[in-house]
Amino acid sequence: MITIDYKSRKPIYEQIIENVKQLIIAGVLQRDEQLPPVRQLALELTINPNTIQKAYAELERQGIIYSLKGKGSYVGSSLHELSQVQKDQLFQELDQLCIGLMRLQISADEVCQQVQKSYQKDKGVGQ
Amino acid sequence: MITIDYKSRKPIYEQIIENVKQLIIAGVLQRDEQLPPVRQLALELTINPNTIQKAYAELERQGIIYSLKGKGSYVGSSLHELSQVQKDQLFQELDQLCIGLMRLQISADEVCQQVQKSYQKDKGVGQ
Amino acid sequence: MITIDYKSRKPIYEQIIENVKQLIIAGVLQRDEQLPPVRQLALELTINPNTIQKAYAELERQGIIYSLKGKGSYVGSSLHELSQVQKDQLFQELDQLCIGLMRLQISADEVCQQVQKSYQKDKGVGQ
Amino acid sequence: MITIDYKSRKPIYEQIIENVKQLIIAGVLQRDEQLPPVRQLALELTINPNTIQKAYAELERQGIIYSLKGKGSYVGSSLHELSQVQKDQLFQELDQLCIGLMRLQISADEVCQQVQKSYQKDKGVGQ
DNA sequence: GTGGTCTAGACCACC
DNA sequence: GTGGTCTAGACCACT
Numbered sequence: 295m296i297t298i299d300y301k302s303r304k305p306i307y308e309q310i311i312e313n314v315k316q317l318i319i320a321g322v323l324q325r326d327e328q329l330p331p332v333r334q335l336a337l338e339l340t341i342n343p344n345t346i347q348k349a350y351a352e353l354e355r356q357g358i359i360y361s362l363k364g365k366g367s368y369v370g371s372s373l374h375e376l377s378q379v380q381k382d383q384l385f386q387e388l389d390q391l392c393i394g395l396m397r398l399q400i401s402a403d404e405v406c407q408q409v410q411k412s413y414q415k416d417k418g419v420g421q
Numbered sequence: 422m423i424t425i426d427y428k429s430r431k432p433i434y435e436q437i438i439e440n441v442k443q444l445i446i447a448g449v450l451q452r453d454e455q456l457p458p459v460r461q462l463a464l465e466l467t468i469n470p471n472t473i474q475k476a477y478a479e480l481e482r483q484g485i486i487y488s489l490k491g492k493g494s495y496v497g498s499s500l501h502e503l504s505q506v507q508k509d510q511l512f513q514e515l516d517q518l519c520i521g522l523m524r525l526q527i528s529a530d531e532v533c534q535q536v537q538k539s540y541q542k543d544k545g546v547g548q
Numbered sequence: 549m550i551t552i553d554y555k556s557r558k559p560i561y562e563q564i565i566e567n568v569k570q571l572i573i574a575g576v577l578q579r580d581e582q583l584p585p586v587r588q589l590a591l592e593l594t595i596n597p598n599t600i601q602k603a604y605a606e607l608e609r610q611g612i613i614y615s616l617k618g619k620g621s622y623v624g625s626s627l628h629e630l631s632q633v634q635k636d637q638l639f640q641e642l643d644q645l646c647i648g649l650m651r652l653q654i655s656a657d658e659v660c661q662q663v664q665k666s667y668q669k670d671k672g673v674g675q
Numbered sequence: 676m677i678t679i680d681y682k683s684r685k686p687i688y689e690q691i692i693e694n695v696k697q698l699i700i701a702g703v704l705q706r707d708e709q710l711p712p713v714r715q716l717a718l719e720l721t722i723n724p725n726t727i728q729k730a731y732a733e734l735e736r737q738g739i740i741y742s743l744k745g746k747g748s749y750v751g752s753s754l755h756e757l758s759q760v761q762k763d764q765l766f767q768e769l770d771q772l773c774i775g776l777m778r779l780q781i782s783a784d785e786v787c788q789q790v791q792k793s794y795q796k797d798k799g800v801g802q
Numbered sequence: 803g804t805g806g807t808c809t810a811g812a813c814c815a816c817c
Numbered sequence: 818g819t820g821g822t823c824t825a826g827a828c829c830a831c832t
Contacts, residue, residue: 301516303430303431304824306492306822306823307822312521313481314445314804315502316444316524316525317524318523319524319525319526320524320525320526327445331803331804331805332804332805332806333803333804341823341824341825342823342825342826343437343824343825343826344823344824344825345822345824346821347805347807348807348823349807351805351806352446353824360832361804361805361806361808361830362804362805362832363804363805363830363831363832364803364805364831364832365508365803365804365831365832366804366805366820367803367804367805368804370812377525379526380521381525381527384521384522384525385515385535388515388518388520388522388532388535388539389535389539389542390426391514391515391518391540392536392540392543394439394507394511395508395515395542396439396540396543397443397444397446398443398446398447398504398507398508398511399447399449400448400508400511400539400818402536402540404533404820405515405533406532406533406536406537407531408512408515408516409515409519409529409532409536410521410529410533411483412515412516412519413519413523413529416519416520416523417523432815432816433816434816436817455811468817469816471816471817472816475816553771556771557685558684559685559829559830559831561830561831562829562832566775570775570778570779571778573778573779573780574778574779574780585802594707596831596832598831599831599832600716600831601691602831609796613723631779634775634779635776635779635781636774638772638776640780641772642769642772642786642789642793643789643793643796644680644789645765645768645769645772645795646793646794647789647793648693648697648761648765649762649765649769649795650797650798651697651698651700651766652697652700652701652758652761652762653701653703654762656790656791656794659752659769659787659790660787660791662766662769662770662791663773664783664788665771665788666769666770666773667773667777667783668773669770670773670774670777671777675743680830686806686807686808687807687808688807688808712818712819712820713819713820714818714819714820719806721808723808723809724810724811724813725808725809725810725811726807726808726809728820728821728822729807729808731820732820732821740819742819742820743817743819744814744815744816744817744819744820744821745815745817745818745819745820746816746817746818746819746820747815747818747819747820748819748820780829789809
């Protein structure tokens with residue numbers, strides 16, 4: 295459900311944060327549903343529990359999830375414009391990327407074709 | 422000519438390397454043309470000269486540029502498939518981005534429109 | 549009668565212990581009087597009965613109360629200097645607090661005024 | 676300059692956060708002044724550097740300080756109502772404390788005397 | 803078993 | 818030398 299890119303420059307704990315947010319937006323994780331326990335997720339991803347803990351702590355600080363000591367972590371309520379913020383962030387990254395692509399004399403059309411290809415390839419992955 | 426994103430996670434010296442490569446590929450910097458001196462570029466970007474130095478050193482190690490002690494740094498000759506490698510890297514990043522966008526239920530078409538917009542906006546910047 | 553601060557860092561079962569002790573010292577709970585049954589108190593405070601149980605167990609270990617299987621828990625006899633120990637603890641906390649207040653350039657007089665206000669506000673609550 | 680109460684229930688990293696905030700408010704740490712480096716402070720307090728790091732990270736997140744990789748951490752600018760917030764928090768703790776003190780039949784006057792004593796004792800410490 | 807905190811020690815990128 | 822991230826392993830409080 296949650297995938298990590300170990301080669302990425304983005305810290306693992308931030309990747310987890312992004313992942314959880316997206317899963318909530320996509321409706322995979324519902325309101326008040328329990329998140330995978332820290333240790334279990336650590337085992338699944340073969341990552342140190344502290345790293346998961348850091349991600350969950352930040353999610354709680356943002357009001358995205360809430361934690362009950364000794365019980366677990368759960369999807370919270372304050373998710374209003376989560377989706378829009380995420381989208382803006384990704385579109386901003388896309389913008390940066392396009393600057394680089396332009397400099398390589400790559401046409402917008404070719405980029406779009408590549409986008410279509412990515413969508414085909416990953417179809418069904420996030421569902 | 423060279424732009425730095427200080428908020429980016431990508432190290433400054435790597436941003437410089439990328440920038441120089443793209444400028445060479447785009448033909449802005451020609452063969453045997455002199456690169457901006459380390460100190461001057463450091464002043465322009467208000468960056469520590471060591472950081473520029475590190476970028477230039479790596480570019481020389483890769484054979485992209487050559488340096489003449491006491492004279493300056495110049496665009497080298499071994500640029501064969503520079504372009505293709507760069508393109509592959511950027512397309513891979515684009516791929517990662519698409520995964521996130523799909524999860525937000527954003528259609529490939531909307532992404533392509535955004536790409537077109539970016540191209541319009543930045544037209545002429547990199548030239 | 550017993551109040552819990554769920555946001556407090558002090559564990560719930562310790563808060564209960566403190567509360568019971570203070571109620572005994574204040575004379576609200578008399579010698580050999582029955583304490584609220586574990587399950588009832590759990591319901592009132594919407595807390596896990598185990599937590600109440602843990603508090604009562606510790607109170608019994610300290611000799612403050614005694615429990616009769618199948619009957620209930622009762623206020624015990626060994627209460628000699630309970631009051632003094634409690635007072636010392638609270639005064640120590642007060643001391644810590646004053647250090648922080650001093651650093652904020654808040655005068656002792658202003659603190660005292662605040663103390664008076666607290667006493668006014670809570671008058672009758674603990675009785 | 677920074678003091679930790681190891682017996683306190685309040686996590687060490689939170690105590691550090693409070694301490695730094697108070698030092699800034701009291702004017703001991705000025706705008707753009709460098710904070711003690713993570714490792715140095717860790718040595719002074721004989722605390723793990725990770726704990727200091729956690730405190731600094733949270734302070735940066737709150738906009739109280741800013742960090743420059745490889746250079747250091749510095750006092751930031753967004754300190755507007757820091758003082759008032761801190762005061763409110765401490766007064767709230769004081770309020771809680773008074774409730775306990777009242778139950779022990781300790782008069783407001785006696786509490787105030789104790790406050791005066793604390794102020795005498797710690798005079799000059801925070802300066 | 804679950805989250806929260808802390809220690810010890812390591813590596814990386816940047817200055 | 819400095820901040821940022823991560824691992825490994827531990828203890829505590831709560832359910």
